[in-house]
Amino acid sequence: DAGITQSPRYKITETGRQVTLMCHQTWSHSYMFWYRQDLGHGLRLIYYSAAADITDKGEVPDGYVVSRSKTENFPLTLESATRSQTSVYFCASTRTVYNEQFFGPGTRLTVL
Amino acid sequence: GQQLNQSPQSMFIQEGEDVSMNCTSSSIFNTWLWYKQEPGEGPVLLIALYKAGELTSNGRLTAQFGITRKDSFLNISASIPSDVGIYFCAGSSGNTGKLIFGQGTTLQVKP
Numbered sequence: 103d104a105g106i107t108q109s110p111r112y113k114i115t116e117t118g119r120q121v122t123l124m125c126h127q128t129w130s131h132s133y134m135f136w137y138r139q140d141l142g143h144g145l146r147l148i149y150y151s152a153a154a155d156i157t158d159k160g161e162v163p164d165g166y167v168v169s170r171s172k173t174e175n176f177p178l179t180l181e182s183a184t185r186s187q188t189s190v191y192f193c194a195s196t197r198t199v200y201n202e203q204f205f206g207p208g209t210r211l212t213v214l
Numbered sequence: 215g216q217q218l219n220q221s222p223q224s225m226f227i228q229e230g231e232d233v234s235m236n237c238t239s240s241s242i243f244n245t246w247l248w249y250k251q252e253p254g255e256g257p258v259l260l261i262a263l264y265k266a267g268e269l270t271s272n273g274r275l276t277a278q279f280g281i282t283r284k285d286s287f288l289n290i291s292a293s294i295p296s297d298v299g300i301y302f303c304a305g306s307s308g309n310t311g312k313l314i315f316g317q318g319t320t321l322q323v324k325p
Contacts, residue, residue, distance in 0.1 A: 133311045135313075144302065145302065145315040146315075150312060158310075160312065194256075196311055198311070199309050200245070203259075203313060204259070205258070206256050207255055207256050208255070208256050
């Protein structure tokens with residue numbers, strides 16, 4: 103199906119491990135975003151990308167790395183997971199900066 | 215940084231009642247968006263507002279972009295049980311596409 107997908111949907115890992123969350127969209131949207139959602143904080147932007155090979159930090163980028171070698175994919179990597187990174191992660195995309203963002207179903211990550 | 219204050223934080227209402235929630239910002243936005251999130255899913259766009267003073271409806275939902283460009287409200291008329299969820303406002307002020315989200319309003323509807 104066309105749209106925006108995330109994998110895995112659920113992940114449990116241990117402190118210090120590297121974890122990569124995948125995001126794939128089929129709309130050829132230029133802009134893609136990663137958010138984390140925590141109780142009491144709503145949705146906070148981690149990183150975003152305006153196009154392939156162009157990325158920039160959001161509000162809470164520390165501990166995360168992104169890449170965008172292809173327009174349709176925007177993986178988020180936690181290089182050394184910490185308990186504070188336990189959260190629900192959402193990927194989103196939009197065609198232009200003036201359009202609404204469309205969200206994926208989310209990945210629930212637990213760091214033990 | 216920019217902040218959005220969304221209120222109320224939660225609402226518990228009777229089916230058939232009207233609902234109103236709002237967001238205010240400390241700075242000017244040029245786009246306001248309203249999303250709904252259901253358990254285990256990502257936010258889904260309800261209404262997008264692009265012009266100060268704009269009033270837009272989507273079925274039983276009505277949203278307005280405040281004249282000052284620092285606020286927006288969402289009304290739901292004649293609520294039904296499937297309106298249950300978390301409603302988020304989001305604003306954008308620049309040309310990066312970045313959104314700032316409110317804390318969310320949790321709506322519960324009693325049949």
